[in-house]
Amino acid sequence: MENHTTFEDFILLGFLLGHEAEMLLAIVLIIVYLLTLVGNATILIIIFTSSRLHTPMYFFLGNLSVLDLAFSTVTVPSLLRNLLSGVKAISFAGCMTQSYFYFFLGTVEYFLLTSMSYDRYVAICSPLHYHAIMNGRLCVQMVFACWLGGFVSVLYPTILITGFSYCKSNIIDHFFCDSEPLLKLSCSDTHLVQIISFLLSSVVILCSSVLTVISYSYIVSAILRMPTDMGRKKAFNTCASHLTLFLMATSISILLYVIPSEKSTLGARKIPGLLSSVVNPFLSPFVYTLRNNLVKGILGAVCSHSKAFVAQRMKNLLVSHP
Numbered sequence: 001m002e003n004h005t006t007f008e009d010f011i012l013l014g015f016l017l018g019h020e021a022e023m024l025l026a027i028v029l030i031i032v033y034l035l036t037l038v039g040n041a042t043i044l045i046i047i048f049t050s051s052r053l054h055t056p057m058y059f060f061l062g063n064l065s066v067l068d069l070a071f072s073t074v075t076v077p078s079l080l081r082n083l084l085s086g087v088k089a090i091s092f093a094g095c096m097t098q099s100y101f102y103f104f105l106g107t108v109e110y111f112l113l114t115s116m117s118y119d120r121y122v123a124i125c126s127p128l129h130y131h132a133i134m135n136g137r138l139c140v141q142m143v144f145a146c147w148l149g150g151f152v153s154v155l156y157p158t159i160l161i162t163g164f165s166y167c168k169s170n171i172i173d174h175f176f177c178d179s180e181p182l183l184k185l186s187c188s189d190t191h192l193v194q195i196i197s198f199l200l201s202s203v204v205i206l207c208s209s210v211l212t213v214i215s216y217s218y219i220v221s222a223i224l225r226m227p228t229d230m231g232r233k234k235a236f237n238t239c240a241s242h243l244t245l246f247l248m249a250t251s252i253s254i255l256l257y258v259i260p261s262e263k264s265t266l267g268a269r270k271i272p273g274l275l276s277s278v279v280n281p282f283l284s285p286f287v288y289t290l291r292n293n294l295v296k297g298i299l300g301a302v303c304s305h306s307k308a309f310v311a312q313r314m315k316n317l318l319v320s321h322p
Contacts, residue, residue, distance in 0.1 A: 108150035
């Protein structure tokens with residue numbers, strides 16, 4: 001029998017840029033990552049503290065913010081360590097854990113965005129029955145199903161990948177432990193897990209897309225029947241942010257995991273991977289904030305109260321210490 005070996009560590013090549021370019025990329029990533037943390041944390045805080053946002057739509061949005069925080073944290077700190085310190089090694093267990101959480105959280109994102117499309121469908125097409133249909137119990141059940149579905153659907157392929165032998169090389173041509181470059185290093189038979197992974201990603205994306213398209217076909221039909229331009233504009237604004245995020249996530253995932261890998265090099269997967277794990281979580285809170293008058297109003301009120309509080313504190317300090 002052939003003797004197979006599994007490496008204890010893998011080497012993540014990253015982007016293989018010059019030193020100055022890598023430092024510049026690291027600075028940009030630090031700024032984007034901090035803004036991602038601040039933006040999504042701000043969304044969570046205002047949803048939790050403002051009673052006006054205790055609605056089904058913002059309940060889903062809060063879960064999406066938690067997801068974005070976790071999703072960006074799966075890959076960005078590892079990439080920053082790679083760029084700043086030059087440490088490219090990652091343990092076998094760390095690689096498998098990173099790979100699992102990346103696909104787990106990505107799958108949950110699709111389920112959440114699909115659930116949000118149903119929420120928008122009920123809000124636009126059945127506004128009088130919205131609170132009766134989208135009650136608290138149903139919302140919790142939907143969110144729980146999203147997280148559980150993501151956990152279960154990715155578990156079996158990850159178990160298979162973890163059990164493979166890796167003897168060809170320990171160098172991964174990527175900035176994180178993506179499945180495709182990882183499987184190319186295995187000396188085991190990977191055809192089954194490749195088929196399962198392709199089918200799972202295709203089914204998740206296809207089902208989410210079909211359900212979202214069906215929801216928005218009814219939504220558009222209902223909006224066009226509205227008698228006033230103001231009503232149509234308001235209804236469109238409540239859906240535009242969600243639709244933007246869904247289209248961004250879908251287009252990137254199709255490039256990464258549905259189009260056969262033979263049509264693109266592994267290096268070409270790095271840019272869509274960067275968009276998926278860095279740019280999307282960064283843009284998500286800003287997309288919802290910039291197109292949502294209620295959130296902008298609450299943020300403006302919070303900023304005004306904060307400025308008034310700081311001004312009052314400064315005034316008290318000057319009075320007590322002339």
